[in-house]
Every structure is written in structure tokens, then in C-alpha cells.
Amino acid sequence: MGTALYDKAIHAARYFLLRRLPTCKQMAPVMSESLERPLTLRERLTLKLHLWVCVWCVWYLENLRTMRSALRARAAQEEEAAADEVESAVKLSEEARERIRRALAR
Amino acid sequence: MATSQVASTNVSADPSLWLERHGDYLYRYALFRLRDPSAAEDAVQETLLAAFQAYEGFAGRGSERTWLTGILKHKIIDHFRRASRQTPASQLGDETLEHPELFRSASDEWTGHWWDTKAPVDWQADPARLCEQTEFWEVFRECLSPLPERVASAFLLREVDGLESAEICEVFQITTNNLWVMLHRARSHLRRCLEMNWFRPDLAKRSGR
Numbered sequence: 162m163g164t165a166l167y168d169k170a171i172h173a174a175r176y177f178l179l180r181r182l183p184t185c186k187q188m189a190p191v192m193s194e195s196l197e198r199p200l201t202l203r204e205r206l207t208l209k210l211h212l213w214v215c216v217w218c219v220w221y222l223e224n225l226r227t228m229r230s231a232l233r234a235r236a237a238q239e240e241e242a243a244a245d246e247v248e249s250a251v252k253l254s255e256e257a258r259e260r261i262r263r264a265l266a267r
Numbered sequence: 268m269a270t271s272q273v274a275s276t277n278v279s280a281d282p283s284l285w286l287e288r289h290g291d292y293l294y295r296y297a298l299f300r301l302r303d304p305s306a307a308e309d310a311v312q313e314t315l316l317a318a319f320q321a322y323e324g325f326a327g328r329g330s331e332r333t334w335l336t337g338i339l340k341h342k343i344i345d346h347f348r349r350a351s352r353q354t355p356a357s358q359l360g361d362e363t364l365e366h367p368e369l370f371r372s373a374s375d376e377w378t379g380h381w382w383d384t385k386a387p388v389d390w391q392a393d394p395a396r397l398c399e400q401t402e403f404w405e406v407f408r409e410c411l412s413p414l415p416e417r418v419a420s421a422f423l424l425r426e427v428d429g430l431e432s433a434e435i436c437e438v439f440q441i442t443t444n445n446l447w448v449m450l451h452r453a454r455s456h457l458r459r460c461l462e463m464n465w466f467r468p469d470l471a472k473r474s475g476r
Contacts, residue, residue, distance in 0.1 A: 193454050220386075220389050232423075233429065239336075249295055251295045252294065253290050261308070262283055264316065265316065
């Protein structure tokens with residue numbers, strides 16, 4: 162009985178917040194900027210509440226973080242490849258190689 | 268005397284040998300950032316030439332490749348600086364990159380919230396694994412292509428090389444606010460594009476794209 166009431170109250174609170182808080186469209190730039198600068202207190206609070214009621218935005222922010230991690234991982238991998246030889250399909254073309262060789266010989 | 272001392276380090280003074288040993292690596296590094304084969308080839312050439320001139324100052328600290336990559340990084344930034352001087356400023360991209368069609372329209376009761384069928388989904392992705400998949404990077408490159416040059420370049424400098432906002436703003440001669448708008452657009456577009464073309468291609472069919 163008690164839990165049903167609690168669930169109802171939570172549901173009402175979420176609905177109220179979803180109605181009152183800035184929309185997902187308004188939160189998208191804030192989520193991007195959260196990766197760039199410390200958010201203001203108001204922004205932090207709004208974002209926290211928004212993420213509490215909106216799982217789609219939770220995933221949006223998560224997706225942005227995944228992209229950043231994948232790109233940083235790639236950069237780290239390049240650093241490693243600086244130490245040892247890694248075969249890759251991406252190569253200088255023979256023409257470019259020849260052109261550079263000639264420029265260096267000058 | 269000086270030359271024999273330099274020659275005794277682990278770096279050779281022969282730029283054509285550098286080309287043999289590191290040319291492909293440097294090219295791959297530059298291509299990912301510049302996205303243009305001929306600009307990447309030029310950057311490799313400039314790097315090797317600059318390295319040859321700066322060779323005396325190197326004195327064999329660290330590995331040859333790390334040293335060359337350091338020079339290449341500067342050449343890439345120089346390229347962006349030159350390019351942004353040539354193209355008119357305020358190339359911020361436009362709002363379509365933010366995919367407004369994913370949000371409910373003004374007439375809707377829930378204006379500005381995601382459409383159920385177009386909302387972001389859980390990618391369940393492991394960045395470390397993603398990073399190993401060549402096909403992922405092909406899709407990634409495709410997704411970058413609709414972005415204006417400057418937007419894509421700023422995004423890569425920020426996310427791949429981890430440059431600070433101030434440095435990026437200086438390179439492109441833009442304000443911090445401009446940079447944030449550019450990064451937001453780059454991220455919105457890439458996120459949607461990767462979701463539809465890599466993480467959840469099944470959704471692309473559902474929402475009729």
C-alpha cells in the first residue's frame with residue numbers, strides 16, 4: 162500500500178519536472194558544454210533533475226562520452242603505434258612518395 | 268665532429284630513410300585529422316623537410332617517430348590556421364546539424380522533447396573495442412563529411428588531441444561561444460549519424476531514413 166503511494170508520488174514529481182524543466186532540445190547544448198566547462202550551479206541542478214526524469218537524455222550524454230572516449234582511445238593507440246610497427250591499409254601512394262622523395266633531395 | 272656525434276644517436280640524418288620508415292605512419296596520422304589526402308601528403312612532406320632542418324637540435328632524445336609526430340602536429344595546426352584565414356569567418360555550420368527533426372514540433376503538447384521513435388538509444392558500446400574496428404572509422408569519416416571544414420577540424424582537435432578551448436579558438440580565430448556552438452553541432456550530427464549507421468542500423472529502417 163505504502164509503496165504504491167510512493168510510486169504515485171514519484172510519478173507525479175517526474176511528470177511535474179518534465180513539464181517545468183527546460184526541454185531536451187534546450188538541454189542538448191548544455192550536455193555538450195558539460196564536456197567543455199564546469200557548469201553553473203543552476204545548470205548542474207537543472208541537468209541533474211532532467212536526467213532523473215529523462216532516460217533519453219541520459220543516453221544522449223552517454224553517447225557523447227562514448228564518442229569522446231573512442232577518439233581519445235584512438236589517439237592513445239597512435240601513440241603506441243609510434244613505438245612499434247603496425248601494419249595498416251592506409252599508405253602513402255607511390256606517386257606521393259616519389260614526389261616527397263624528390264622534394265627532400267632538392 | 269658534430270656530425271659523427273649526432274650520427275651515433277638512434278636517429279639517422281637521412282630524410283629519405285625517414286620517409287621509408289615513418290612515411291605511412293605520418294600519412295595515416297595526418298589523414299585522419301586533415302581528411303584530405305593531398306593536404307595530408309603535403310603535411311608529411313613539410314614535416315620531413317622541417318625535420319631535416321631541425322635535425323641538429325634533435326640530438327636523439329626519444330624515438331625518431333615520436334619526434335617526427337611532434338613536428339607533424341604543428342604542421343597540421345598550421346594547415347588549419349592557413350585554411351581558416353582563407354575561408355570567411357563564421358563558418359559555424361547551420362542548425363540542420365542539430366537535427367531539429369528529432370524533437371517534437373511547436374504544435375505538439377511536448378514541444379522540444381524527443382520523439383519516441385527518434386530518441387537517443389543505449390549504444391552499449393565499448394570505446395576500446397570500437398577503436399580497433401576499421402569499419403567503425405570508415406563510418407565515422409563518412410559521418411564527419413557533411414560538417415563544414417572548420418567545425419570538423421575543431422571537433423577533432425578537441426576530442427582526439429585534447430587541445431584546450433583557448434588554443435582552438437586561437438587557431439580558428441573564433442570566440443569561445445562560437446567554439447561551443449560548433450562542438451555542439453558536430454556532436455549532435457555525429458551522434459545521430461553513428462547511431463543510424465553503426466550502432467543501430469535497424470532503427471534507420473524504422474524511422475524511414
